[in-house]
Amino acid sequence: MSQALARLPGLGPRSARRAVLYLMKKRENALRPLLSALQTVAEKLSTCSICGNVDTSDPCSICTDPRRDEKSLCVVEEVSDLWALDRSRLFPGRYHVLGGRLSALDGVRPEDLTIDQLVRRVSAGGIDEVVLAMNATLEGQTTAHYVAERLEGFPIRLSQLAHGLPVGGELDYLDEGTLAQALRARRPIA
Amino acid sequence: MSQALARLPGLGPRSARRAVLYLMKKRENALRPLLSALQTVAEKLSTCSICGNVDTSDPCSICTDPRRDEKSLCVVEEVSDLWALDRSRLFPGRYHVLGGRLSALDGVRPEDLTIDQLVRRVSAGGIDEVVLAMNATLEGQTTAHYVAERLEGFPIRLSQLAHGLPVGGELDYLDEGTLAQALRARRPIA
Known part of the structure; x- marks a missing residue:
């Protein structure tokens, strides 16, 4: 199990071993809920055949939402x-x-x-x-x-999508590429 | 001196004390060059009366550069x-x-x-x-x-300046404000 966990992005072998020990200790409170959540995922989640989204239904809830602009x-x-x-x-x-x-x-x-x-x-x-x-x-x-x-x-x-300064971006901390794009794509003010 | 140094941005009292000890030890190789650099700054640097830049001359080298678009x-x-x-x-x-x-x-x-x-x-x-x-x-x-x-x-x-995705920006890691601006200011592709 530790090897399977270690394959998850962001988990190394060491944290995976610690996770296993934690799950063993909290068999009822952590292992079983995780197990049933994973089972739900395995059974119910599928890829939307229209847009490629991952959802519990196919077509997904976005593709079937009538309030969305098709x-x-x-x-x-x-x-x-x-x-x-x-x-x-x-x-x-x-x-x-x-x-x-x-x-x-x-x-x-x-x-x-x-x-x-x-x-x-x-x-x-x-x-x-x-x-x-x-x-x-x-x-x-x-x-x-x-x-x-x-x-x-x-x-x-x-x-x-527009390229330029991110929200909160300060010129002194941004890379030259971003500054160059922000300058090149400068927006006229009415 | 340690108190004067601690007033610099990024230096706390402790690093300031360590810097003082370092400068005392390296009197010839560190203290004197720093001293003369600071003297140059104090004597030669001034604020450009046209643009507000800091330079060794007033008007600054940018304001007097004939190759720049005035x-x-x-x-x-x-x-x-x-x-x-x-x-x-x-x-x-x-x-x-x-x-x-x-x-x-x-x-x-x-x-x-x-x-x-x-x-x-x-x-x-x-x-x-x-x-x-x-x-x-x-x-x-x-x-x-x-x-x-x-x-x-x-x-x-x-x-x-344009606002939007910074160079190298990945949607999954950007804040909602930046995504909203990037979407709102989307650029037409010819």
């Missing part, structure tokens, strides 16, 4: 990004999870991601806005660029 | 922000240092900053672009808002 699509790399954006209901539309990012280093090619599915969703019609919400990393931006090219020619508004 | 002005809170922006020659124009930010909490009012001087510089003519480069903090943005109001009506292009 004409707007936000494209993210991973399910964790979808959750990050959705935590505060920032985006009123629906999502598309690519399942990763293009990476020559890791050998991730376009066909390893759900880009074809995205193009099919858009070409099926009914979508008039696509927001690319890839991470501001090199690989994220490469992916955004590629996806933008694939979506060229469709009658949609295509946009990308 | 029609473009970048407004920053502190000299450290000017240096941060200028480190990589991001901005081809000149600067204006406000000397702080408006703050009800700290009792900083518009007349405590060099806002009047800025308005005078702009109304004197010859400037056709002003970039507000305040920090993305509450007080920085309040200051930017106020400065923008004071510069209303002048025939200049007024803009503000």
Whole structure:
């Protein structure tokens, strides 16, 4: 069990052994609830066949929510990004999870991601806005660029998350790349 | 001396005492060079009477550099922000240092900053672009808002640094405020 736990991100072999001892000691209060939670996950969670979200139903609760704008699509790399954006209901539309990012280093090619599915969703019609919400990393931006090219020619508004100073960001502590982007993309004040 | 050192930002009383002992031990190799460096600073450094930069000459080397675009002005809170922006020659124009930010909490009012001087510089003519480069903090943005109001009506292009994802920023690790701004200010892709 300790080896299985050590495979979790953020847990090393040592913390995994400590976790095992803790779970053994608190068999009733910790081990059993964890076990049943994991069983629920194993049985009930599935990947949404429309957007790639992970939820207890397929299609997921976002794809089936009638209050959400079905004409707007936000494209993210991973399910964790979808959750990050959705935590505060920032985006009123629906999502598309690519399942990763293009990476020559890791050998991730376009066909390893759900880009074809995205193009099919858009070409099926009914979508008039696509927001690319890839991470501001090199690989994220490469992916955004590629996806933008694939979506060229469709009658949609295509946009990308703004890059610049993060909230609370102080110039003296920010890297030059961020300052350069913030300056380059400066917004006119009415 | 230890008390004088402890007043420096980032040095507590204990590190100050250790620094004193170190300087006493290395009298020739550390104390004397530090002393002469501080003397140079005390004698030669001054505040630029045009922009508020700190330099060995007044007007400073930026204000007198003929290769810099004298029609473009970048407004920053502190000299450290000017240096941060200028480190990589991001901005081809000149600067204006406000000397702080408006703050009800700290009792900083518009007349405590060099806002009047800025308005005078702009109304004197010859400037056709002003970039507000305040920090993305509450007080920085309040200051930017106020400065923008004071510069209303002048025939200049007024803009503000872009806000959004910092370089390398991953959605899952960013705060909701930054995600909200990045989404709100999303850029259309041609």
